[in-house]
Amino acid sequence: MxxxxxxxWPRGKYMMIALPNQDKTWTVTLFMPHPIFLSLDTPGALLDFFKKNYPDAIALIGKEKLIHDYFNNKALPMISVKCSPYHVGSTSLLLGDAAHAMVPFYGQGMNCGMEDCVVLDEIMDQHDDDLEKVLPAYSKHRNPDAEAIVDLAMYNYIEMRxxxxxxxFLLRKKWDDFLNRILPKKWIPLYTMVTFSRERYHLCxxxxKWQDNIVGKLVKVFGVVGVAIGVLFTKTEAVHALSASFLAHLNSLVGKTLAAAAR
Structure with missing residues (x-):
């Protein structure tokens, strides 16, 4: 590969991924509901499952290697943690995975833990290192973002699988990339916001949601106009009038979109 x-290898309710290692080997992982793992209890059942769902992977991994690795590695649960508050009085504080363990599909677990430290340091500066003020302020400020990234990580699992x-979905990705190129500071795709900025996770x-609302309105406008033009395509004057009305409406919507983005 x-x-x-x-x-x-996205398969709806489950998937397999292969991550490259520096020595040019691969770490291959199955993510599935636990009952499926339990049903694959013999080499024959495992190979039948792979022939149906991942036929190209059998030759890449090798039948003997696949059977050996599968039955020598126990399927482990994926854990998410949400809790609040993160502090006890002015003496103790949870940071990192202890406060917000998440599934690995956004690649933000370590980043979020490091950002915890940055946020705590900023709040300590704001309150002159007074822990009686710092710790409650940190819990209040950080909790919405920590819970948001836990939800985003699970959403990305659904996206990947x-x-x-x-x-x-792929068309929407291209649309987001196109708008980002022409409006780089106004229209930023979700993944870019989460991964390459310090935008607070809950604001991402x-x-x-704001972007989805705008796209939904645009789709409705194009859909209605498309149907109307299809019905009236033989009536030139009606088409011109409808097109002019559509362009005026679209121009108004884009203007409102850019104004909202500027805010």
Whole structure:
């Protein structure tokens, strides 16, 4: 397989991924509901499952290697943690995975833990290192973001295992990339916000919902106009009038979109 890439076999409710190692080997992992793991209790059942779902992977891994590794590695649960508050009085504080363990699909677990330290340091500066003020302020400030990234990590699992097979999803990705190129400071894709900025995680979700709302309105406008033009395509004057009305409406919507983005 091409090296230096994350390879994904999305299968709706479950998936397999292959992560490249520096020595050009691969770490291959199955993510599935636990009952499926329990049902694959013999070499024959395992190979039948792979022939149906991952036939190309059998030759890449090798039958003997696949059977050996599968039955010598126990399936482990994925853990998420949400809790609040993170502090006890002015003496104790939870940071990192202890406060917000998450599934690994956004690659933000370590980053979020490091950002905890940065946020705590900023709040300590704001309150002159007075822990009686710092720790409650940290809990209040950080909790919405920590819970948001836990939810985002689970959402990315759904995206990786299922949505990447959707043409509409892929089209939306291209649309986001296009708008980001022409409006780099106004329209930022969710993944870019989460991974390459210090935008607060819960605000990333809020901005994604705003973007979804705008795209939904645009789709409705294009859909209505498309149907109307299809019905009236033989009536030139009606089409011109409808097109002019559509362009005026679209121009108004884009203007409102840019104004909202500027805020």
């Amino acid at each position: 091409p090296k230096n890439y994350l390879h994904i 299922d949505l990447v097979n959707s043409r509409l 979700i809020a901005k994604k």
